[in-house]
Amino acid sequence: MTDTATTLAEPDLALGIPISEIADGAMLVGQVKGEPVVLARRGHELFAFDAFCTHYGAPLADGLLVDDTVRCPWHHACFSLRTGEALRAPALNPVSCWRVEQRDGNAYVGEKVERSPPQLSSAGSAMPPSVVIVGGGAAGNAAAEMLRREGYSGGITMLSGDQSVPCDRPNLSKGYLAGVAPAESNPLRSPEFYREHRIDLRLNARVAAIDTAKHEVHLVDGTRESYNALLLATGAEPVRLDVPGSDLPHVHYLRTLADAHALVTKVPISQRAVVIGASFIGLEVTASLRARNIAVHVVAPDAVPMERILGREVGTFVRGLHERHGVTFHLGTTVTSIDEHGVTLKTGEHLEADFVVIGIGVRPNLSLAEEAGLAIDRGITVDEYLETSVPGIFAAGDIARWPDRLTGDRIRVEHWVVAERQGQTAARNILGRRDRFDAVPFFWTEQYDFSLAYVGHAERWDEAEINGQLDGEKHDCAITYSRGGKKLAVALVHRDFEGLLAEVEFERAMRGQLAR
Ligand SMILES: Cc1cc2nc3c(=O)[nH]c(=O)nc-3n(C[C@H](O)[C@H](O)[C@H](O)COP(=O)(O)OP(=O)(O)OC[C@H]3O[C@@H](n4cnc5c(N)ncnc54)[C@H](O)[C@@H]3O)c2cc1C
Ligand code: FES
Numbered sequence: 275m276t277d278t279a280t281t282l283a284e285p286d287l288a289l290g291i292p293i294s295e296i297a298d299g300a301m302l303v304g305q306v307k308g309e310p311v312v313l314a315r316r317g318h319e320l321f322a323f324d325a326f327c328t329h330y331g332a333p334l335a336d337g338l339l340v341d342d343t344v345r346c347p348w349h350h351a352c353f354s355l356r357t358g359e360a361l362r363a364p365a366l367n368p369v370s371c372w373r374v375e376q377r378d379g380n381a382y383v384g385e386k387v388e389r390s391p392p393q394l395s396s397a398g399s400a401m402p403p404s405v406v407i408v409g410g411g412a413a414g415n416a417a418a419e420m421l422r423r424e425g426y427s428g429g430i431t432m433l434s435g436d437q438s439v440p441c442d443r444p445n446l447s448k449g450y451l452a453g454v455a456p457a458e459s460n461p462l463r464s465p466e467f468y469r470e471h472r473i474d475l476r477l478n479a480r481v482a483a484i485d486t487a488k489h490e491v492h493l494v495d496g497t498r499e500s501y502n503a504l505l506l507a508t509g510a511e512p513v514r515l516d517v518p519g520s521d522l523p524h525v526h527y528l529r530t531l532a533d534a535h536a537l538v539t540k541v542p543i544s545q546r547a548v549v550i551g552a553s554f555i556g557l558e559v560t561a562s563l564r565a566r567n568i569a570v571h572v573v574a575p576d577a578v579p580m581e582r583i584l585g586r587e588v589g590t591f592v593r594g595l596h597e598r599h600g601v602t603f604h605l606g607t608t609v610t611s612i613d614e615h616g617v618t619l620k621t622g623e624h625l626e627a628d629f630v631v632i633g634i635g636v637r638p639n640l641s642l643a644e645e646a647g648l649a650i651d652r653g654i655t656v657d658e659y660l661e662t663s664v665p666g667i668f669a670a671g672d673i674a675r676w677p678d679r680l681t682g683d684r685i686r687v688e689h690w691v692v693a694e695r696q697g698q699t700a701a702r703n704i705l706g707r708r709d710r711f712d713a714v715p716f717f718w719t720e721q722y723d724f725s726l727a728y729v730g731h732a733e734r735w736d737e738a739e740i741n742g743q744l745d746g747e748k749h750d751c752a753i754t755y756s757r758g759g760k761k762l763a764v765a766l767v768h769r770d771f772e773g774l775l776a777e778v779e780f781e782r783a784m785r786g787q788l789a790r
Contacts, residue, residue, distance in 0.1 A: 287311055287322065287383035293376065296320070301335040301344075306383050311372055313381060314339055314355060321355040322372035322383045329365040338774040347770035349691060349727075350716050350777055358389070359423075362713065363416055363694030366462065392425045402502030402666075403428045405704055406491060408481045408642065409507030410434025412443065412690050413671030415462055416697030417505050417704075418473045424705055430472065431499055433479040433491070435508075438531045439465060444690050446534040447555055448720050451562035453541075460531055484646040486664050503666050503704045506643055506654065507697060510636035510672040510688060515550060519612030524629040528555060529636070537631065541566050544628035548572075548617050550609055552579035554719050556633035557592065561721035563631075564599045571625045572596070573604045573617065584726075584765060585738035588753060594746060595724055636688060638673045651675055653686035658710045660700040668704060670696035676711055678731060679784045681762060685731055689717040714780040715763075724749055729776045730763030732756075742767070752776075 285291060287304035296302050296315040303312055303325055310325035312335045323344070327334055332348035339345075342355045351365035358371040373384035405421060407414045410432050418432050434440070441460045449455025468475040480494040490498045512527040514520065526537050537559075547563050549556045552574035560570045576582075578589035579596075593603060604625070609617045616627040638653055649655040649663035653675030660668050660676065671693035675686040695713045702709040715731045732755035742751025744767060752772050753765040766773040 284310065287313055287372075287381070290377075290380035290382045293320070293379055293381050296381070299339055301337075301339065303333075303335045304383070306372060311383060312344075313374070313383060314344065316342060316355070320374045320376060320381050322374045323353065323355065323358055324369040326369075327351055327353075327365055328360065328367040328369060334369070336770065338771065338778070340778055345774050345777070347774060349718060350729075350774065358387075363412075363698060364691050366416070366419060366694075392423055401426065401428065401705055404501055405430050405503045405505065406499055406501035407432045407505045407507060408491060409505075409509055409671070410436050410440045410475060410477070411507060411509045411671065412440070412693035413507035413509070413697035413700070414505065415440035416694040417507065417670065417701040418468075418475075418697075419463075419471070420698040420701035421704070422471045422473070424702060424707075426701075426705055428502075429474070431474045431476065431501075432468075433476050433481055433493065433499065435478070435480045436530055436532075437478055439463060439468070439475065439477070441531045443529070444718075446531065447528055447558040447562060450534055451528075451537060451559060452565040453538075453562075454565070460534070481642060484642055484667075486646050486667065489666075504668070505697075505700050505704065506662070506667065506669040506673060507671045507693075508639035508642060508673055509693070510638045512632070513635045513637050515609070515632050515634060517609055517611050519614075520632070522612055522614060524614065524627075525612055526629060526631045528559060528631065528633065537629075540629045541568065544568055546571075546616075546627050548609075548625050548627040548630045549633065550574070550617070550630065551633035551635070552576055552603070552605070553583075553633065553635065554580070556631070557596065557721055558719060559631050559633060560596060560601055561599070564596075564601065564722075569600070571602045571604060571627070573607060573609055573619060573625070575606065575608050577606055579603075579605070584728075585753065585755070587738070587740055588726075588744065588765065591744050591749075592721070592724075595722065598746065599722055636672070638686070638688075640673060643669065643673070651684065655684070658712075659703045659708060660696055660711050661703065668700040670700045678715075679712060680714065680780055681731055681733075683733070685715075685733065687715050687717075687731060689715055691716045712781075712784055714777050714784075716777065725768065727766045727770065727773045728763060729766070729773050730755070730761075730780055732762035735762060742769070 285304040288306050301314045312325050314321045327346040336347040337345045343352050352362040358368040371387045375382045440462045481491045482494045483492040546569045549560050549572045581589040607620050611618045616625045643654045654669040654673050656674045672688045678685045699711045718727045735755040735757050737756045739754045744751045749767050751767050755763040764776040
């Protein structure tokens with residue numbers, strides 16, 4: 275991702291700037307009292323806001339203005355130009371807005387606008403007195419926060435099977451494992467945040483069953499929790515490899531913060547690792563371990579890594595990228611056993627390893643919903659408002675299969691941003707808002723200096739057209755995935771702005787379908 279960090283050599287916007295210097299739809303970076311600020315123009319209106327995204331700090335001036343919002347170039351968070359509110363995840367915090375005065379053809383940026391806290395309300399027949407959220411991950415956390423942001427004053431209980439507060443899972447295989455992001459970057463919020471917002475977050479609180487007739491969830495420890503509205507956000511779990519030795523202590527999976535801690539602890543005392551699986555998690559882990567100077571062998575049954583999702587050309591490039599960083603691939607084969615010194619392949623070859631990481635996919639946690647009699651179709655079936663077949667029970671994140679207007683299919687994806695946005699939409703609908711879930715799916719991956727953003731959803735495609743260059747010398751391209759001539763998704767390599775344009779194009783296509 276391009277990081278055009280703003281410097282304070284930028285113009286002082288408090289001193290004024292000719293409005294004619296800002297084209298309609300353009301953004302200009304400046305500073306006010308030493309703070310970097312963006313001045314944006316939409317028609318006759320001017321808006322000023324913080325220069326950096328509250329998610330990972332992308333320069334918002336490299337983003338896109340859409341109506342009265344600004345979209346972040348890196349992971350497509352969306353902020354209101356009028357209030358600074360983070361309208362769409364992955365940013366959870368607002369940006370500050372600054373007062374702008376237009377005088378004598380100039381724009382002057384004044385002080386920061388004070389934000390008023392949400393007006394808490396328990397009024398309205400649609401408001402349930404209490405909401406229980408099962409799951410303390412991306413979707414569960416975003417939902418709990420959104421309930422409060424929407425002014426909900428009733429009880430919120432979040433029951434999480436995790437040992438720690440909701441964490442930034444994408445960071446676990448990338449910055450944190452690579453040693454460039456500190457442990458403090460993992461929690462999404464502090465324990466105080468949940469207390470201050472009266473979100474009763476219970477950790478190690480595993481739900482064993484849902485009694486839909488009595489509106490209760492039964493926890494593994496024998497306690498019960500009543501709900502008026504229920505959100506299921508139980509996410510997914512790594513698929514376990516069933517070979518002799520796969521339960522040895524040096525065999526790791528990566529889903530939770532505890533898993534990441536266990537891996538990070540291994541790094542200083544290890545020199546060699548075997549990674550089983552050549553999809554996103556496996557290859558991100560590989561890149562992070564190489565950053566820590568661990569020798570890595572990757573074993574996978576695929577002929578080309580990530581071919582099914584991204585196509586042969588991108589997959590071949592990714593393989594070459596890792597090989598240039600010293601990784602050895604063993605493709606078209608599988609592991610038949612693991613011992614304390616390494617792994618044995620189907621070919622009989624033995625690979626030495628101090629530890630093994632398995633990343634062979636995930637399986638959505640559906641058993642609670644299944645046993646409670648909710649409609650299931652390779653995921654929990656939800657409608658466009660993310661409500662399940664049982665009224666008052668919603669589902670979001672990796673478990674939810676929803677009607678996607680873009681493809682016309684019911685789809686389920688395993689993406690961070692989608693899970694958070696679904697949590698936000700489900701929260702609004704729990705409060706009776708009737709907010710349709712229509713976000714364009716988005717995910718990203720980072721491996722070494724290579725980053726790819728994927729917009730849309732192409733589970734099956736018959737054409738992948740590459741525009742640009744993707745080889746050892748240059749990574750700069752867009753790959754369009756189509757089926758039957760219909761564009762379904764676009765993967766962008768170091769073309770952030772094009773990714774935003776693709777998102778808007780898909781949104782317009784969806785709106786067009788709604789209008790028909
Ligand atoms: C290491 C890693 C890196 C990733 N990187 C990316 C990335 O770069 N980009 C991207 O788009 N996606 C990425 N993903 C995927 C992304 O993290 C998931 O799609 C997202 O977390 C799904 O959110 P969720 O809320 O559905 O589930 P989760 O975040 O998995 O949360 C599920 C929660 O439910 C709880 N739970 C489960 N069962 C029960 C129960 N019975 N009782 C109580 N609680 C229960 C769990 O303990 C957990 O708290 C990554 C995932 C991992 C593991
Ligand atoms: S840095 Fe802005 S959305 Fe991630």
